[in-house]
Amino acid sequence: MLKVAIVGASGYTGVELIRLLLNHPQVEITCVTSRQNAGASIDSVFPSLAGRIDLTFDPVDVDTIIRKSDFVFTALPHKAAMAVVPAFLHAGKKVVDLSADYRLHDVDVYEAWYDKHTSPELLDEAVYGLPELYRQQVVDARLVANPGCYPTSIALGLAPLLENNLIDAASLIIDSKSGTSGAGRSAKVGSLYCEVNEGFKAYGVASHRHTPEIEQTLGQLAGKPVQVSFTPHLLPVNRGILSTCYASLVQPMDTAQLQQLYAQRYAGEIFVRVHPQGELPNILHVRGSNYCNIGVVSDKRTGRVIIVSVIDNLLKGAASQAVQNMNLMQAWSEDSGLSDLPLYP
Amino acid sequence: MLKVAIVGASGYTGVELIRLLLNHPQVEITCVTSRQNAGASIDSVFPSLAGRIDLTFDPVDVDTIIRKSDFVFTALPHKAAMAVVPAFLHAGKKVVDLSADYRLHDVDVYEAWYDKHTSPELLDEAVYGLPELYRQQVVDARLVANPGCYPTSIALGLAPLLENNLIDAASLIIDSKSGTSGAGRSAKVGSLYCEVNEGFKAYGVASHRHTPEIEQTLGQLAGKPVQVSFTPHLLPVNRGILSTCYASLVQPMDTAQLQQLYAQRYAGEIFVRVHPQGELPNILHVRGSNYCNIGVVSDKRTGRVIIVSVIDNLLKGAASQAVQNMNLMQAWSEDSGLSDLPLYP
Amino acid sequence: MLKVAIVGASGYTGVELIRLLLNHPQVEITCVTSRQNAGASIDSVFPSLAGRIDLTFDPVDVDTIIRKSDFVFTALPHKAAMAVVPAFLHAGKKVVDLSADYRLHDVDVYEAWYDKHTSPELLDEAVYGLPELYRQQVVDARLVANPGCYPTSIALGLAPLLENNLIDAASLIIDSKSGTSGAGRSAKVGSLYCEVNEGFKAYGVASHRHTPEIEQTLGQLAGKPVQVSFTPHLLPVNRGILSTCYASLVQPMDTAQLQQLYAQRYAGEIFVRVHPQGELPNILHVRGSNYCNIGVVSDKRTGRVIIVSVIDNLLKGAASQAVQNMNLMQAWSEDSGLSDLPLYP
Amino acid sequence: MLKVAIVGASGYTGVELIRLLLNHPQVEITCVTSRQNAGASIDSVFPSLAGRIDLTFDPVDVDTIIRKSDFVFTALPHKAAMAVVPAFLHAGKKVVDLSADYRLHDVDVYEAWYDKHTSPELLDEAVYGLPELYRQQVVDARLVANPGCYPTSIALGLAPLLENNLIDAASLIIDSKSGTSGAGRSAKVGSLYCEVNEGFKAYGVASHRHTPEIEQTLGQLAGKPVQVSFTPHLLPVNRGILSTCYASLVQPMDTAQLQQLYAQRYAGEIFVRVHPQGELPNILHVRGSNYCNIGVVSDKRTGRVIIVSVIDNLLKGAASQAVQNMNLMQAWSEDSGLSDLPLYP
Structure with a gap:
């Protein structure tokens, strides 16, 4: 032992x-x-x-x-x-x-x-x-x-796209939402039950310390420097992070193609689960586990891909x-x- | 009467x-x-x-x-x-x-x-x-x-930018989060307490019916057709919508300038409250009222503006x-x- | 003014x-x-x-x-x-x-x-x-x-019985549940979101400071000293108190009789609402108001009456x-x- | 296998x-x-x-x-x-x-x-x-x-008292609170998120079907028929039952004696945890496990014992x-x- x-x-x-x-x-x-x-x-x-x-x-x-x-x-x-x-x-x-x-x-x-x-x-x-x-x-x-909790959800969510140069990295926008355990167990008014429950807010907009960590990993995946807009939000749940990532595709791909790309990339990974086409992840479905669940959608109207990834911030995060x-x-x-x-x- | x-x-x-x-x-x-x-x-x-x-x-x-x-x-x-x-x-x-x-x-x-x-x-x-x-x-x-609940939060959040041609409308990405009362009072498994509580998910990605309504109003404000990426999410709260809107500024503006623009635009509006610089809205602070609260941040690193607006989806929405x-x-x-x-x- | x-x-x-x-x-x-x-x-x-x-x-x-x-x-x-x-x-x-x-x-x-x-x-x-x-x-x-929040819910719930000497005051047991705003807005670990959410506990069993206040009012109503068992609990909601009160009836009464007694007692009171027979109160139905809602049930098997009363602890409380x-x-x-x-x- | x-x-x-x-x-x-x-x-x-x-x-x-x-x-x-x-x-x-x-x-x-x-x-x-x-x-x-979920929490909570004839069984009052998963996964308006969240109510007062099951087990423990007042309530949490049980002691015992009795009774049980004197259980501390946690308090003023027991209703329940x-x-x-x-x- x-x-x-x-x-x-x-x-x-x-x-x-x-x-x-x-x-x-x-x-x-x-x-x-x-x-x-x-x-x-x-x-x-x-x-x-x-x-x-x-x-x-x-x-x-x-x-x-x-x-x-x-x-x-x-x-x-x-x-x-x-x-x-x-x-x-x-x-x-x-x-x-x-x-x-x-x-x-x-x-x-x-x-x-x-x-x-x-x-x-x-x-x-x-x-x-x-x-x-x-x-x-x-x-x-x-x-x-x-790794940090936000960066984990984001790097796993974007790796297949960046590894294959499928998106314009300059277009990356990442909108993340974290459960309140991410704020820690110290006594602060802002973390009180009555301040968080039935509430929802953004914080650290354009200034959160996880930004350079996110950019470092995405940059390594892309093979060049990457700058992102990253906005964290505070969710009234104990656990869970959901990151919604937006990027412009460099060439058109439909949802089926994207889903297949992800499924293949993570086929050997026991802790990453790619959703079938048409299904999207929910933090409730990874709570208490080491899983990262990922769903992917192609928005034909705008030429963007939308990636949604979830983890338990205290566990995989x-x-x-x-x-x-x-x-x-x-x-x-x-x-x-x-x-x-x-x-x- | x-x-x-x-x-x-x-x-x-x-x-x-x-x-x-x-x-x-x-x-x-x-x-x-x-x-x-x-x-x-x-x-x-x-x-x-x-x-x-x-x-x-x-x-x-x-x-x-x-x-x-x-x-x-x-x-x-x-x-x-x-x-x-x-x-x-x-x-x-x-x-x-x-x-x-x-x-x-x-x-x-x-x-x-x-x-x-x-x-x-x-x-x-x-x-x-x-x-x-x-x-x-x-x-x-x-x-x-x-108006629809999502479109209300979004149009009020973006009007000052679009009316003044300050952003590239093609860059607009809107990430919205709604309380569960938005799903109505009919008995569906997906709206059960145990399915929503401690959960969080995106839905209707790139396909939500509020999209054309959003684009109609934003297009009128911009004076030309607008297409957006719009992603709604389901929040484990009874009431409230928060929309986080991202767009590229056509020329650099700092947060103070943007905040002043918003404060002036809505100075005469009794139901729109623009937050002072450095403060961001929380759905808990409009719950039960007809207010729309708006916060604005300029992200110098990426040249984007991030707008956060909140309403009570059942009231102002x-x-x-x-x-x-x-x-x-x-x-x-x-x-x-x-x-x-x-x-x- | x-x-x-x-x-x-x-x-x-x-x-x-x-x-x-x-x-x-x-x-x-x-x-x-x-x-x-x-x-x-x-x-x-x-x-x-x-x-x-x-x-x-x-x-x-x-x-x-x-x-x-x-x-x-x-x-x-x-x-x-x-x-x-x-x-x-x-x-x-x-x-x-x-x-x-x-x-x-x-x-x-x-x-x-x-x-x-x-x-x-x-x-x-x-x-x-x-x-x-x-x-x-x-x-x-x-x-x-x-008055205190717990004592308000309890005194209104029990007054009609005590004023009419319908129960054995020595048998009174009061099981109360309060929303977390009752714990105040000071920063304490025990009031953190993650400690309260998805939790439920009793506290101050047989020792809560509202006990003498409860007994003083009930004693005045009964015309003699009253001692009660009072157990408060912490609910994972922002607002609301529900008190479940148990007492032995001194003579048999069915639910209809009890409901009528309550309806008559509070007929002129604009802020007390007595539920029809068969309906019981929910804190969600008084939230944000000055109302006290009361439901009453006679348990024939045990000869007891069970009273359930609810208020918003921050308002009527x-x-x-x-x-x-x-x-x-x-x-x-x-x-x-x-x-x-x-x-x- | x-x-x-x-x-x-x-x-x-x-x-x-x-x-x-x-x-x-x-x-x-x-x-x-x-x-x-x-x-x-x-x-x-x-x-x-x-x-x-x-x-x-x-x-x-x-x-x-x-x-x-x-x-x-x-x-x-x-x-x-x-x-x-x-x-x-x-x-x-x-x-x-x-x-x-x-x-x-x-x-x-x-x-x-x-x-x-x-x-x-x-x-x-x-x-x-x-x-x-x-x-x-x-x-x-x-x-x-x-066993049913409520009866499990109650029988484990009361066994040491009844096995040793320490309480007047006729005085038993049981006030239980259950998480919403106990209401099942079928689509009903009363189980919708917005109906349960921020709410709390009693239901099935003096008529819940678990009553005869509770009385059967308590009767076996007591060696004679037992009738109880049992009131279930619906908690806005996914999981957990907390039962607060009240009974008159047949002879005075202080909290330390009662705690020792419980600790000894359950010393060999791996899934029952008796709290030290002065601590009370919280459903959050058994969630996701097979544990039953029990706390006990003697109320000298009224001669009653108050037992609080918690389980995860979907697991030990x-x-x-x-x-x-x-x-x-x-x-x-x-x-x-x-x-x-x-x-x-």
């Missing part, structure tokens, strides 16, 4: 990592840290886990984590992650980092959108952990930067994709511990 | 019309019809109205409606509306029709998206009842075609806009009976 | 008071205070009110409030209310206090469940503002203690009941400014 | 059975029937299952089911179940029936609350499948009547309890295929 640490587990991504790893057949959770809950039993903070875990939260102490574990998931805010990740690598651990700190390859871009980077030397080595696009690199990695990356890094079956079907309804 | 009939009042738009008109100071509801509920007391079907209305539902009988009322709201499905509206006009009644039957001026377009039209001779006369764009025509009208039109047709104060503030939270 | 102050208006009750009073024909809002938002424009904090109010939040300064207004609503936490209410009375203002500070007549009971009372001399004078039970006292009052009390204190029509019908759906 | 049939799988319980059994290590689903969806692929009706099941829905043909399977789950409405269950038993299959048809031992009680029974001879043999109370009988059974029963009938590990932790948030 691989000894695993989860560093920074007081949020929704952390509790999901615990949940998944408790049922993973090749893993033992040996260390779970939380600054704010240090000393408390995990099940007193997360009663859903009662009866299945006996640990208490450790403080975030690098030496303890290194001593107790061989594989580390860091689920910390940006900045906090890069403060500890280099030490884990130096101690010979493998790391999947769920923050934004190692996702961008260009330190200038990172520093323009986030903060001063304290371990830029790792940016070249870090592998962007989207297995459907970078599987072999993940297999070989010491440090995987687990965070925790279960991190486990998928661990499976690859450990040369285990890619779906080990990830067989959960969506919880519907 | 004006004697008013509501024809087809077993759905959510109908019950909203009743609610609004019960508190309207210049109106008396004298006839409410429903095929399926004929003979039942209104408050047995809609307990929210108990204690405030003593009527029973009449069957949909044209002669009775004509005898009992001087002003008619038709809240029927398309086809059913055009089967009765001409008779009301012929009897000298004024009509606000909430169906799609008289919204499109071109009979060929109507018949391409809907059905054979049975009173095409009225299409020229019918006034599209968006007071902020066509106020004087509404004042003079016998027959007002009350249907029932209260119908009352606003009646007020204009009767030469009453435009906000008579429409002073409700949004119900937040 | 009566000059009215709302003291402590940064919460959900406060914004509801503003909303109602803006549409009240005999009132002008002249002062709105908030410690945390002092200096901010009201519509920047509550965008739903934009275009209808130009005031900024004042700090909570007693002299300013006295100078600006003739009638004061205090919507402060307990303790904070009794720190300012005596000064308002001393300056000759009438006060409706929405806190718990003046609801309990017995200072010992107050201090056992809350804190040291700093103006116990007012407890005798303060009138418990449930108009359907204490109308004449409210008319004559300088200081009205506006707080803000609109406060306005109803003001109307009585000012000798205005009791429903002045309170004609809103429920917002359904 | 055991060949398993699911008879009547077009509802929420059916799709949950499929989901669970697809991940069960000792089971192969060989037949899934649905009258209304016969001939359709399962994943076209339930897209959440796409990629994991290749079957199409069979019509409900007894011979086919017998030929294809060795173990049968019947998830049919009452009456439809007893029309087919005897044939399965006669053919030597084991059956877990999820309908109400074999839950009541007394045919007169069944016929008073439901319909004429067509196989009363099986009522003696059928075992009530609540493993925590009747484990050995389940192990030995050919036919298990899977239906599908996963059915799998737990199958595991026992097959002499497998009781939690085989049931290791899912709750999906929070």
Whole structure:
């Protein structure tokens, strides 16, 4: 059994990592840290886990984590992650980092959108952990930067078009909608039930920090720089992201052709499901699972393609994709511990 | 007191019309019809109205409606509306029709998206009842075609840009999200609580019937034909539409300039509220009211403008806009009976 | 126009008071205070009110409030209310206090469940503002203690039984469920969307502070001390309280008899609606209104009566009941400014 | 691998059975029937299952089911179940029936609350499948009547008190609240999103068909007939039941004593979790799992005990309890295929 640490587990991504790893057949959770809950039993903070875990939260102490574990998931805010990740690598651990700190390859871009980077030397080595696009690199990695939730839904949704140069990349418009767990578990008025329920809004228009990450991946797929308009919205649901992507086709293709392209591209992927022609995805049909569902429509009138992709933002958008990356890094079956079907309804 | 009939009042738009008109100071509801509920007391079907209305539902009988009322709201499905509206006009009644039957001026377009039209001779006369764009025509009208919910949010959101030729109309992409009351009150599996709650999906992609209505109004504003990509989505809330509209600016404008343009355009409009720069609308802030709130952002990186507009789909998107039109047709104060503030939270 | 102050208006009750009073024909809002938002424009904090109010939040300064207004609503936490209410009375203002500070007549009971009372001399004078039970006292009052939300739903639900000695008061069990706005607008993890949505729980079992208030009113109705089991629960909705009350009948009565008793008791009350036999209330049918809806069932098998009553916790449970009390204190029509019908759906 | 049939799988319980059994290590689903969806692929009706099941829905043909399977789950409405269950038993299959048809031992009680029974001879043999109370009988059974959702939450909540004669059974009052999936997947106006969302109501007061089932189990636990007041309510959530049970203690016990009693009673039960003193359960903490969580409070003032128990109505209240029963009938590990932790948030 691989000894695993989860560093920074007081949020929704952390509790999901615990949940998944408790049922993973090749893993033992040996260390779970939380600054704010240090000393408390995990099940007193997360009663859903009662009866299945006996640990208490450790403080975030690098030496303890290194001593107790061989594989580390860091689920910390940006900045906090890069403060500890280099030490884990130096101690010979493998790391999947769920923050934004190692996702961008260009330190200038990172520093323009986030903060001063304290371990830029790792940016070249870090592998962007989207297995459907970078599987072999993940297999070989010491440090995987687990993708953001929005970028995951978008990159999987657009890869077949960009890989085949079928769209005008300059025309890309991405309208995304996320469940409220994406806003985290900290107490803010804007995240209160009565502020979110029966509401819906856009936020971070033309300024969201996932933009450079999206553009980096789409640019790699296109083989040239890509700029997109990206608008996130806040959905009154706990989980789920739906991204609606618009682009101009460089030559006419009908829906059947596009659907076939997608079906072929993802034929070997166990976690990507392409809808039959005429069906479109719903976040309710991936909730609780590692799936990404994709539907595609050609709009003949305007010459555009419309792609709709959905994931569970806490799972394929965070925790279960991190486990998928661990499976690859450990040369285990890619779906080990990830067989959960969506919880519907 | 004006004697008013509501024809087809077993759905959510109908019950909203009743609610609004019960508190309207210049109106008396004298006839409410429903095929399926004929003979039942209104408050047995809609307990929210108990204690405030003593009527029973009449069957949909044209002669009775004509005898009992001087002003008619038709809240029927398309086809059913055009089967009765001409008779009301012929009897000298004024009509606000909430169906799609008289919204499109071109009979060929109507018949391409809907059905054979049975009173095409009225299409020229019918006034599209968006007071902020066509106020004087509404004042003079016998027959007002009350706009669709999506088109209302979109036309108000884009009018200042199109009127001033500030965007490339061919670049318009409209991503809209509607509350579930827009799907009506008929029993369908897809509208069940467990199918909608915690879900989110697109539907009618590149094929929704509101598309020609949207394009008609935007084309009039632009002074030339306009084609748009329009994608509606189903939100897990009872009420509200949010439309996110994307277009390429023909010349650079920053957010402050755009905000000022909108603020000036709508300065005299009591039911349109333009957000200050940096603030964006939320459907929760218009729920239960006749307001349309609009926020605007310039995306310098891509040269696009992003407009976000919100309405209550049952009110400014249907029932209260119908009352606003009646007020204009009767030469009453435009906000008579429409002073409700949004119900937040 | 009566000059009215709302003291402590940064919460959900406060914004509801503003909303109602803006549409009240005999009132002008002249002062709105908030410690945390002092200096901010009201519509920047509550965008739903934009275009209808130009005031900024004042700090909570007693002299300013006295100078600006003739009638004061205090919507402060307990303790904070009794720190300012005596000064308002001393300056000759009438006060409706929405806190718990003046609801309990017995200072010992107050201090056992809350804190040291700093103006116990007012407890005798303060009138418990449930108009359907204490109308004449409210008319004559300088200081009205506006009832709690749970106690309002319960007292109206049980009054006809207790007034007529039809139940064994010792058998009373009250199971109440409240929407989340009852938990207020402060940032707490337990009130986050993701913690409340798709959840449901009991809280404060056998220890909720509304218990003595409930028992005081029920005791007055019964003419002797009453002790109840009271269990509140947290509902995943924004608004609404439903109380299910159980008691043993002292002699058999069937549902028809009970329904008739209730219908007669509340025949003259414009804000209490008794359901016909066989129908039961739903919080959705009172949302946004000052109504209390009540349904009643006799359970022959067990000899018990089951009463179900619903209100909007922010309105009949707080803000609109406060306005109803003001109307009585000012000798205005009791429903002045309170004609809103429920917002359904 | 055991060949398993699911008879009547077009509802929420059916799709949950499929989901669970697809991940069960000792089971192969060989037949899934649905009258209304016969001939359709399962994943076209339930897209959440796409990629994991290749079957199409069979019509409900007894011979086919017998030929294809060795173990049968019947998830049919009452009456439809007893029309087919005897044939399965006669053919030597084991059956877990999820309908109400074999839950009541007394045919007169069944016929008073439901319909004429067509196989009363099986009522003696059928075992009530609540493993925590009747484990050995389940192990030995050919036919298990899977308990109702409400009765499961209530029986587990009250067993320790009744087994030890600690309460006055005549005082029992049970106030239950269920998620909307309990109302099924058929198209009814009352189950529409807009009718349920933001609403809450009681239904079936003093007349719900689960009452005799509850009383049968509680009576067995008490060793004498028991009559209860049972009030179900409809919660605006997809899943979850919370039952709040009230009873008078026959002798004083404090919360600590009661909590200890419960902890001991359920110490060996893997699917029952008793909360520590001072904590109460939330349906969100069992969602998606087979757990029943229980909290207990002594109300000294009134001499009552208040028990709060929660389950997922589709799982411990239906599908996963059915799998737990199958595991026992097959002499497998009781939690085989049931290791899912709750999906929070």
